[in-house]
Amino acid sequence: MGDEYKDTATLIPWAGRLTNSYIRHVQKSALKEIKSLLYDKEILEIGCGSGYWFDYFRRWGAEDVYGIDISGSILGLARTEKVAQASATNLPFGSRAFDVVITVTMLQHLPSKDDLRESLREIKRVLKKGEGRAFLLELSQPHSISLSSPLLSISKSEWGRLFRENGLLLESSHPVDPSVSMFILDQLVYRAAKLIGMGQGGDKGLGQASSSGSKLVSLYYFVKGALSIPSILLMGITRKLCPWLSAHWIYVLRAEVNGT
Numbered sequence: 001m002g003d004e005y006k007d008t009a010t011l012i013p014w015a016g017r018l019t020n021s022y023i024r025h026v027q028k029s030a031l032k033e034i035k036s037l038l039y040d041k042e043i044l045e046i047g048c049g050s051g052y053w054f055d056y057f058r059r060w061g062a063e064d065v066y067g068i069d070i071s072g073s074i075l076g077l078a079r080t081e082k083v084a085q086a087s088a089t090n091l092p093f094g095s096r097a098f099d100v101v102i103t104v105t106m107l108q109h110l111p112s113k114d115d116l117r118e119s120l121r122e123i124k125r126v127l128k129k130g131e132g133r134a135f136l137l138e139l140s141q142p143h144s145i146s147l148s149s150p151l152l153s154i155s156k157s158e159w160g161r162l163f164r165e166n167g168l169l170l171e172s173s174h175p176v177d178p179s180v181s182m183f184i185l186d187q188l189v190y191r192a193a194k195l196i197g198m199g200q201g202g203d204k205g206l207g208q209a210s211s212s213g214s215k216l217v218s219l220y221y222f223v224k225g226a227l228s229i230p231s232i233l234l235m236g237i238t239r240k241l242c243p244w245l246s247a248h249w250i251y252v253l254r255a256e257v258n259g260t
């Protein structure tokens with residue numbers, strides 16, 4: 001992905017901007033629920049992009065924040081020198097270097113599950129044993145589409161299996177964006193994508209796949225933008241009553257003590 005990553009707002013201006021504000025709002029409110037775990041910690045964000053979260057992590061009490069991203073051009077936007085261009089599959093840090101490792105919608109964009117497994121093993125390697133924690137905010141709803149780039153289709157239970165197989169122990173999981181209307185929209189668009197011959201709607205960057213895919217995704221973001229306001233207003237209730245509708249989850253993990 002890397003330099004090819006484009007955010008929704010660049011591709012569909014107003015609906016994209018509204019959808020992005022919605023996404024940032026729900027991500028921030030979900031991350032805030034675990035912010036006490038960041039206090040006084042050295043943090044690495046993998047796939048940090050422009051460093052959007054750095055100020056929040058510092059404001060929430062982090063001692064130091066580092067970031068890596070595969071894209072040199074997006075890192076150029078980060079307002080700190082504590083960033084490096086590198087891949088999640090080969091982190092340029094020694095073992096047990098960080099108290100906390102964070103990803104925010106990064107692993108879901110890796111090109112294959114093999115890369116994902118390698119990245120999870122790297123996360124385990126750089127985490128301090130015992131007190132070290134990883135917070136991974138990632139898509140966990142296989143029936144999702146992406147405008148900008150391919151997405152890995154991984155259910156919540158498959159994430160659990162991947163963590164176990166790669167030496168990470170799941171301590172807790174937290175819903176990010178459960179919404180009845182967004183859930184129905186995702187299901188409908190996923191099925192429509194299949195119907196018009198887009199095959200695995202959940203695995204493709206539809207906007208890049210074809211012009212009909214691009215029209216479908218424009219409509220998707222248009223409706224999503226419109227639904228974002230009621231979804232935000234009801235988010236507190238839906239997180240409590242129907243967390244399973246959440247497309248994204250935050251996983252809190254620690255490294256298995258045995259092994260490397």
Ligand SMILES: C[S@@+](CC[C@H](N)C(=O)[O-])C[C@H]1O[C@@H](n2cnc3c(N)ncnc32)[C@H](O)[C@@H]1O
Pocket residue numbers: 001002003005046047048049050051052053068069070071074086087088089103104105106109110
């Ligand atoms: C959806 S963006 C999220 C950026 C940031 N976490 C945020 O919330 O603003 C995904 C980021 O992952 C980065 N990325 C993709 N593949 C990567 C890899 N193999 N190693 C490191 N970063 C990667 C992309 O360049 C992009 O900046």
